[in-house]
């Protein structure tokens with residue numbers, strides 16, 4: 001078992017031993033590599049100033065991630081490109097040149113993050129890719145904040161880029177460290193096989209699995225979280241799986257949110273709509289779907305769909321399976337034994353009438369106050385079966401059995417859904433927190449049923465306010 005971490009930074013090999021492996025990539029870049037173009041501001045994945053590109057395997061492209069919430073150990077075997085690695089000997093990268101020409105920087109603190117995020121967009125779009133459109137730019141920059149230039153010149157710069165002449169980073173920096181083997185540094189382990197991973201978890205009580213680290217990295221930085229041991233599954237190739245099988249999507253524990261989003265774009269477009277407003281590209285390039293499930297937040301954005309689609313979790317490679325609505329036993333309490341790992345999730349592709357909702361204070365890069373999934377199987381205008389899941393109204397995402405039973409067998413009229421909204425309200429006991437008061441959530445729980453009716457059935461009807 002290897003006892004040190006191997007990474008490449010701008011094409012140069014780095015070996016990291018001992019406690020240094022637990023440093024964040026952003027700190028290592030700035031303090032040890034003097035790559036101070038990478039900035040640190042929020043240290044929680046929200047501002048994008050620390051954006052770098054990473055690549056883990058020969059099949060991958062370089063992808064933009066937040067280096068402030070990744071530690072070096074997690075990145076074993078990765079190649080990293082920082083803002084310093086973008087220009088070649090002769091000239092700036094076309095993205096850098098466009099930022100200069102379009103006056104895309106004032107204080108410049110956010111600028112390296114924007115530049116790297118934009119280069120990431122050109123890395124990922126279909127080849128040859130010489131231009132990106134405004135929607136791609138706006139979506140691609142949701143993870144980057146600028147507090148003084150204003151976004152217009154930055155967006156203009158991205159639109160002005162001619163990406164054709166620039167070599168892709170995978171051509172400039174094609175090599176990866178020779179690091180497919182298992183590694184253990186101190187209390188961190190990234191084994192190459194599932195058996196080793198299960199054994200490590202069994203032998204280290206309280207061990208925390210760290211995948212994208214987009215939750216765990218924030219706890220470490222902001223809550224001084226210290227786990228007795230950490231386990232990464234990133235080297236277990238079989239857990240990278242992402243495929244369609246018998247009307248379900250099978251998603252391995254190593255599948256990133258970004259890959260999942262692309263895979264379901266045509267298969268489950270309603271969920272892809274939620275993924276489009278989930279976090280930022282940097283978060284989705286690092287974070288995993290299974291991490292979102294295992295984190296167990298009652299406002300995890302993928303969960304309401306998974307509940308109404310009857311998703312099933314596979315533990316330890318199939319040794320046990322648990323339907324998702326039985327996995328959560330309380331606030332962040334799970335039906336998961338100390339030596340168990342979620343290895344895959346099998347997600348039904350819903351073809352019934354379906355709507356998903358995320359209510360947050362702003363559209364992009366915000367945590368939900370309330371989430372909902374409403375699914376109906378219909379014959380004509382009769383509801384044969386209803387599936388309703390709400391998030392943000394209880395310690396876990398919940399199904400609403402009384403509302404579902406009320407709707408079953410009814411005609412889909414506005415009055416039915418107004419009544420269903422009142423029942424939904426009576427089924428929940430939300431709390432007040434920084435994202436919304438209990439009263440606000442109760443009102444949302446009621447109104448969302450009426451909103452659903454207008455969106456699905458109400459197109460030919462004159463809308464009226466439910467409580468006019």
Ligand SMILES: Cc1cc2nc3c(=O)[nH]c(=O)nc-3n(C[C@H](O)[C@H](O)[C@H](O)COP(=O)(O)OP(=O)(O)OC[C@H]3O[C@@H](n4cnc5c(N)ncnc54)[C@H](O)[C@@H]3O)c2cc1C
Nearest residue numbers: 045209211212213214215216279288291292294300301342
């Ligand atoms: C800036 C920012 C924005 C965000 N935006 C959103 C958002 O819009 N919507 C949303 O829902 N979430 C959001 N998140 C939260 C986070 O990105 C997601 O929950 C993500 O899916 C976590 O995946 P990960 O791989 O990074 O998990 P990690 O941080 O690696 O792990 C999360 C938890 O899951 C456990 N775990 C991971 N994999 C397994 C496994 N295979 N078996 C058992 N346990 C496991 C870990 O031990 C840990 O407890 C955001 C986070 C940040 C920092």
Ligand code: FES
Nearest residue numbers: 041042043048068
């Ligand atoms: S410093 Fe803000 S996202 Fe990393």
Ligand code: FES
Nearest residue numbers: 106107108146147
């Ligand atoms: S240029 Fe100052 S924060 Fe963006």
